[in-house]
Amino acid sequence: INPAEFDAQLNFSLYKKAKNHFSGLEIDFVDLNKSIIENLHIYQPINLMGTFTSLNNEARFISVADGQLTYHDDSSSAFKNSPQKISNPVSYEKLFMFTTMNNSLPGIPIIYYGEEYGQPGADGPDSKRDMKFQRELTILESHLKKRVSKLNLLRNQYPALSIGDFLVLRESKNYTVWLKSYYNEKIIIIYNLQNQIIDLNIPLPFEAFKLTSLLDDEIILLDNPKMANLIIPLYQFLIYLHKMQSLGHHYP
Numbered sequence: 001i002n003p004a005e006f007d008a009q010l011n012f013s014l015y016k017k018a019k020n021h022f023s024g025l026e027i028d029f030v031d032l033n034k035s036i037i038e039n040l041h042i043y044q045p046i047n048l049m050g051t052f053t054s055l056n057n058e059a060r061f062i063s064v065a066d067g068q069l070t071y072h073d074d075s076s077s078a079f080k081n082s083p084q085k086i087s088n089p090v091s092y093e094k095l096f097m098f099t100t101m102n103n104s105l106p107g108i109p110i111i112y113y114g115e116e117y118g119q120p121g122a123d124g125p126d127s128k129r130d131m132k133f134q135r136e137l138t139i140l141e142s143h144l145k146k147r148v149s150k151l152n153l154l155r156n157q158y159p160a161l162s163i164g165d166f167l168v169l170r171e172s173k174n175y176t177v178w179l180k181s182y183y184n185e186k187i188i189i190i191y192n193l194q195n196q197i198i199d200l201n202i203p204l205p206f207e208a209f210k211l212t213s214l215l216d217d218e219i220i221l222l223d224n225p226k227m228a229n230l231i232i233p234l235y236q237f238l239i240y241l242h243k244m245q246s247l248g249h250h251y252p
Contacts, residue, residue, distance in 0.1 A: 008048035011107055014039050015052060022098040023065040027193055029176035033168050036105065043106070046163050051102035052110040053095060056128060059083075060114075060121040061098060066091040069122060083120045090195075092118050092144045093235040097191055100237050103151045104161050104180060104189055116148045117141040147215070154214050158241070160185040169202055175232065177202050184244040187214070192232040202228040211240035 017035045020026040043049050054061045059069055060083075068083035086092065095118055102109040113119070113131050118141050121127040137145065155161045160182035170177040174194035180187045186206060192198055207225040212218070220240065222228055232238060 008050060008108065010110075011039070011043070011049040011051050014049075014105075015055075018098060018101060019053070019061055019064070019071070022094050022101070022193065023061060024067075024094065024193075025064070025070070028173050029171050029191065029193070030173060033171055033176060036166065040106065040166060045106055045165070047106050049107040050110045051105065051107045052112055053098045053102065053115050054112045054127070056112065057123060058127065059123045060119055060127055062086060062091050062095045062115075062118045063120045063122065065094040066120075068120075073122070082122045082126045086118060086120060086140070089140055090235045092140050093237075094193070096144060096147055097193065097235075097237045099148055100151060100189070100191075100239070103155045104178070104187075104239075105166070106162060109152075109155070111148070117145040150215065154239075158182075158185060158187060158214070160187045167205070169204075170200065175200070179205070186242040186244060188228070188240045188242070190230065190232055190238040190240075192234060192236050195234050197234055198232045200230050200232060202230065204228060206242070206244065208242045211242055214239045214241050 014035065017032060021028060021032045059071055059073070063069055063083035064071060066083065066086050066088055095115070099115070117132065117137055119129060119132070121129055132141070134142070160180040164180035164182035164185070164187065167179040167181070168176065169179050175192045175198055177200065178189040180189065188202070188211065204226050209222055209225055211220040211222065211228060215238070220228070220230070230238070
């Protein structure tokens, strides 16, 4: 089949960079941000490229993030010692952050069945285990599924996530802050991919007196309208909305 005949393809370049980053194999937000900007330049700010967190012929992301195997393990040995129950709750946060990246960028987020709750598995047939439904889920699996559902609703509600301009406000190896902008809609996205709480001063390219969390509706009041000071828990993703007032028109 001629690739030119497709309206969309899978965004493999972004997936390969992000899976190693969010799993903890090669953490580097500076490098990831550079790849995202290059990806946007290639595919443009509005595109139909599919983004995803796992493939049916590779190990499940959460099993790699949990340290039970790597993406380079031999298929036969990985199948014999296939991953079982996820041992570290942080692994669910890593999968959630990977999912939020896909939901915060252009393209079409694709959920390979089971990724919404953290399905474990090695590559090949082991990545295609029977799907679990609500009554079978653990507390951590159910919590992840609930937050992924929330992300899907947010992407549908706020166009800044899917087609907004992308700007890096702060970055280091273990954390980053993004701004997604669409007209008066400003969304600040924060990742902390490390076992350490951080205190961040975030410069704002607009004036804001409050920010509203899109995950739990918490309101943050700002002392400085051009700077947000936020405490970011370890291995956490935060997302805040600032809706700028429209100037409007006045008629005599």
